[in-house]
Amino acid sequence: MTTTTHKHSSAALPPGGAGRPTGPGLTDRLSTVQRKDALTGYAFTAPTIIGFLVFVLGPLLAAFYLSLTKYNILTAPKFVGLDNYIRMFRDERLATTYGNTVLYVAAAVVLINGFALVFAVLINQRLPRALTYIFRSAYFFPYLVALVYVSIIWQALFQKDTGILNYYLAGMGGEKIDWLNSPEFSKVSVIIVDTWRNVGFSMLIFVAALQEVPKDMVEAARMDGANEWQVFRRIIIPMISQATFFNITITIIGAFQIYESIIVLTRGGPGDASRSVVMYIAEVAFNKFDMGYASAIAVTLFLIIMLVTMVQFRLRKSWVNNE
Amino acid sequence: MSEFSISAAPGRRTDNASRTDRKKPHRRRGLGKAVSVSLLVIGAVGMIAPFLWMFTTSLRDAGHAYDLPPQWLPTQWQWFNYADAVTGPVPILKNMLNSAVIAIAVSIGMIITAPMAGYAFAKLEFPGKTPIFVGLLSSLMVPAQVTIIPLFLLMRTFGLLDNPLSLILPGITGALGVFLLRQFFLGLPQEIIDAARMDGASAWQTYRLVALPLAKNAVSTLGVITFLGSWNAYFAPSIFLNSTETATLPLGLVLMLGPYGAGNVAQVMAATTIAIAPALIVFLVAQRWIIASLTQSAVKG
Numbered sequence: 001m002t003t004t005t006h007k008h009s010s011a012a013l014p015p016g017g018a019g020r021p022t023g024p025g026l027t028d029r030l031s032t033v034q035r036k037d038a039l040t041g042y043a044f045t046a047p048t049i050i051g052f053l054v055f056v057l058g059p060l061l062a063a064f065y066l067s068l069t070k071y072n073i074l075t076a077p078k079f080v081g082l083d084n085y086i087r088m089f090r091d092e093r094l095a096t097t098y099g100n101t102v103l104y105v106a107a108a109v110v111l112i113n114g115f116a117l118v119f120a121v122l123i124n125q126r127l128p129r130a131l132t133y134i135f136r137s138a139y140f141f142p143y144l145v146a147l148v149y150v151s152i153i154w155q156a157l158f159q160k161d162t163g164i165l166n167y168y169l170a171g172m173g174g175e176k177i178d179w180l181n182s183p184e185f186s187k188v189s190v191i192i193v194d195t196w197r198n199v200g201f202s203m204l205i206f207v208a209a210l211q212e213v214p215k216d217m218v219e220a221a222r223m224d225g226a227n228e229w230q231v232f233r234r235i236i237i238p239m240i241s242q243a244t245f246f247n248i249t250i251t252i253i254g255a256f257q258i259y260e261s262i263i264v265l266t267r268g269g270p271g272d273a274s275r276s277v278v279m280y281i282a283e284v285a286f287n288k289f290d291m292g293y294a295s296a297i298a299v300t301l302f303l304i305i306m307l308v309t310m311v312q313f314r315l316r317k318s319w320v321n322n323e
Numbered sequence: 324m325s326e327f328s329i330s331a332a333p334g335r336r337t338d339n340a341s342r343t344d345r346k347k348p349h350r351r352r353g354l355g356k357a358v359s360v361s362l363l364v365i366g367a368v369g370m371i372a373p374f375l376w377m378f379t380t381s382l383r384d385a386g387h388a389y390d391l392p393p394q395w396l397p398t399q400w401q402w403f404n405y406a407d408a409v410t411g412p413v414p415i416l417k418n419m420l421n422s423a424v425i426a427i428a429v430s431i432g433m434i435i436t437a438p439m440a441g442y443a444f445a446k447l448e449f450p451g452k453t454p455i456f457v458g459l460l461s462s463l464m465v466p467a468q469v470t471i472i473p474l475f476l477l478m479r480t481f482g483l484l485d486n487p488l489s490l491i492l493p494g495i496t497g498a499l500g501v502f503l504l505r506q507f508f509l510g511l512p513q514e515i516i517d518a519a520r521m522d523g524a525s526a527w528q529t530y531r532l533v534a535l536p537l538a539k540n541a542v543s544t545l546g547v548i549t550f551l552g553s554w555n556a557y558f559a560p561s562i563f564l565n566s567t568e569t570a571t572l573p574l575g576l577v578l579m580l581g582p583y584g585a586g587n588v589a590q591v592m593a594a595t596t597i598a599i600a601p602a603l604i605v606f607l608v609a610q611r612w613i614i615a616s617l618t619q620s621a622v623k624g
Contacts, residue, residue, distance in 0.1 A: 034448070040526035041449030048440040049497025055474065062473035073476075100513055119366055122359040131360070137610060138367035141374075144602040144613075146555030148573040149595050153373045156380075156588055162389035164376065183511045200370070206612055234371065257466050258555040264577060278468050278558075285472050286562060295472050302469040308465050 063302070066295035073099065073289050085297035094297065096272045097280040100187060100255060104276065107191040108198070108255035113247050115199045120206030121232075136207070137201035151264035155192045158265065185265040186274035193261050199255065202247045209243030210236070249312045253305055277301060289316060328556055374599070381405070381593035388588040403591035411579065414567060415594050418575030420623050425487050425494075425571065426553035434493025434542050434547040440496075441504025446516055456505075459498045467558055489563040490571075494553060500545045503616060507541040508534060544612040547605055554601055572598050 069077035088094055123135050142150055157164050158179035166176045176199055178187045213236060221231050237244075259278045262268055268275030277297065285294035375395055380388050381404050382397045406538070409415050443449070444456050478489040511534060517531040535542070557573045564570050567578065576594055580586045605613075 031538070037447055037526065038449035041443045041447040041452065044439040044443035044447065044530070045455065047436040047457065048496045048498075048501055051436070051493070052459055052462055052498070054477075055493040055496075056465055057458075059470035059473035059477065060465055062476075063469050068474060069427075073479075099361075119363065122363050125356060125359060127360065129588060135363050135367055136614075137606070138370045140610070140614065141602075141606055142370055144551060144606050145599050146573055146602075148555070148557045148577060149598050150373070152576060152591060152595050153377045155580070156389075156592070157373060157376065159389070162391070164391075164393045167391045167393065172615055196370070233532055253466070257468060259468075260573075263561075264580065267582070281468055282471075282562065286475070291476070297445065298469045298472065302466060306464050 008292040009046035021121065025063055035139070060149075060302075063119045063295045063298055067253070067290055067299045069292045071291040073291060077292065080292070084293045087293060088300070093272055093275075093280060094277070097275045097277045100273075100275060101258065101277045103187060104191060104194065104258050105252055108194055108247055108251045111191065111195040112198045112202050112251050113244070115195065116202035116247065117206050117244075119199065120210055121201065121236075124207055124210040134206070139203055143201045145197075147193075148260050148264060150197055151193055151261040154196075155265050158189050180266050181270055183270055185247070186270065189265050190258070190262050190274055193265065194258060197261075198251065202251065205243050205247050206240065209240040213239045220278045245315070247310060252308050256301060256305055256308075377592045377599075378596055380589055381596045383589050385587050385589045388592075404587075404589045405597070407587075408579070408590040408594040408597070411590065413575050413579045415572070415579065415597075416576050417568060418570050418572045418598070421487060421569060422554055422572040425490050426550045428487075428491045429494035429552040429553045430546045432491070433497060433500050434546045436496045437500030437545060438535060438538055439506045439530070440501045440544055441506075442508050442534055444501065444505045444512070445508035446513070446524070446534070456501075459501060462498045463502075471559065471562060474559075475562060484563055485565055485569050486563075487569065490553070490556070490559060493559075494549075497549075500549065503545055504538065504541055507538050511537060540612060541616070544609070544616045547609050548613060548616070551602060551605055 052234050066077060068079060068081060070080050070083070071077035119135075119139060123132060123139075127135075156162075160166060160176055160181070163179070165179065170176060177185050179185050217239075218231055218235055221235055226234070257278055258276045259282075262274055262279060264275045264278055268279050272280075278301070281294050281297050281301070284290050284297065372395075376393060379394060380382070381395045382400050382402070383390070383394075383404075384401055387398065440459075444452060474493065475484075476486050476488075483489040484494075515533060515537075516529055519533045520526075524532065555573070556571070557577075560571045560574055564574060567575070570578070576598060580591050581593060
C-alpha cells in the first residue's frame, strides 16, 4: 500500500472531490479507491439486504403467488387464477371483519389524534418543567407496554359484574354495560384500549411539532388582534400539518393491523362482532389451512395500506405547509 | 451531533416566553392554565390508574382481587401471588427466559447490522445505493400480516417452527434501524471521515474506530427500541411457537389468563406486573432518547 502517496494526493484535492481525477496516474489509483469503497458499501449493507430479500421481499412476492393458488399445506399449491379474489365478494365473514376493521380505523384516526392534539396543546403551555415531564411520561408509558399486557389489565376492568368501570358507571347512576360480550360494546372496548394506549405517542409527535412553530409568528398574530382560536386555526394547524399527516398515516396503518387486543379482550366475539380482518386471516390460514385464500385477503390488506401511504405522500405535497 | 436532542426547542421557548409575559394580561391566562392542568391531571390519572390497579391487585389474595369499591392502595402485601404465578401450570419463568433470549439476540443483531448499513447509505458511494435504500424503506409499508404465511411456510420447510430462531432470524435486520442510523451518520461531518481515511485507516477501521463510537447514543436507542419491540411482540410468536415450553412471555400470559378471563386474576396481575417491569425500567432510564428518536423522523421529515 502506498499510503503516503495516497495521503499527499488526496490532500491536494479540494474537499469532497476525492473522485475527481487530476492526472493520469491518479485516475487509476482513485478508481481503485472508488471500487474498494463500492465493495465496502455492499459488504456493509449485505446483511440488511439479505434479510430484506429473504424475510420481506421474498415472502411478499410469495404471498402474491399463493393468493392465486389453492393450497392446504399437505398437497402442492394448485394455480386457480383469481378464484380467491372472486370468492372474497361472497364471503360474509370477510365483509363483517373488514367492516369492523374500518370502524377501528376511523375511530383511531379521530379519537387518537383528537385527544393527542388536545393534550399536546395543553402540555405545550409554559408549565413547570417537572409537571411537563410527569404528564409527558404518564401519557407515553402505556405505549411502551405490550398491547397484550395492557389488554389483560383492561379485560379485568371491563368485567360486567366485577369490573371497576361498571362500578364507577353505576356510581354515576349509569347502567351496567356488558363491555366484552355485547355486539356493540365489544367493539367500543377494543376502541377504548386502542385509543388509550396510542394517544401518548401521537401526542409526543404533536408536541415536537408545536415546539417548532415560530413563537414570533404567533405573537405577531396576537398583536394584530387575532384571538386564540384564530391563532390555532390559521397558524398552529397549518404549521403542524406535517406531524398531523404522519400521525394520521401511523394510526390508519396501526388500526388496520389490530389483532392481539381483540384476542385478549373478546376473542373476536360475540360471534364475529369485534373480529378484525387480521384475526380472520390468521384463522383462515392457521386453523383452516386455507393458505391461498388467506393470502388473497392478506394481499388486499397490503394494497390498502400501500394505497393509504401513497395517498398521504401525494396529499402531503399539496396540503403541507412547507414555508 | 444535535441529531437526537430536541432540547434546542425548549431553550428557544424560554427566550420568547418572557416577551409574551410582558404583553399578555395575566389573569385570563392563569385561569386557562388551571383548567388545562386539571384536564391534563384527569388524563394522566386515566393513563396510570389501570397500572396501579394491576399492582395493588397483584398483592391481594384471590378472594379480594375484585373488591368493590376498588382499592387503589394496596390493602394487603401478599407476595405469594408472584410465587404462585411463576410456579403455576404455565411456565412463566421459562417463557420469560425465552422472551429475553429472543429479544437480546434480536437487539444484538440489529445494533450490528443496522449501523453498518446506515453508515454505508450515508457515507459511502456505491452503484445502486439510492434504489436499494428506497426499496428497503418501502419495506416499512409491508405489514407483518402479509408476509406471515410465506414466512410460516419458510420456517416450516427449514424445521424452525416452535424454535426461537424463527423469530430471531427475521428480527436481526430491519429498515427502521437502518433509517434511524443513516439519519445520524448524515449529520456527521464528512471531514471526520476524510481525516481518518487520509491517515490510512481502512473503510472498516474508519467505521469501527471513528464513526461508530460517535453513534453510541443512536445505537443504544436503537437497541432499546428493538429490545422492547421484540419483548412486546405477540403476532409472529403466536403463529411460529406452539408449545408452552417455547412460548414467549406474552403468549404465556394469555394462556394463564385463560379463555374469557377465567384465570386467577391476582396471579395474572402479578405475572403482568413482572412482564411490564422491563418496559418500566427502559422508560425510567431511556425515555428521553426514545422520545427524541421517535419524534425526529416525523417532525424533521
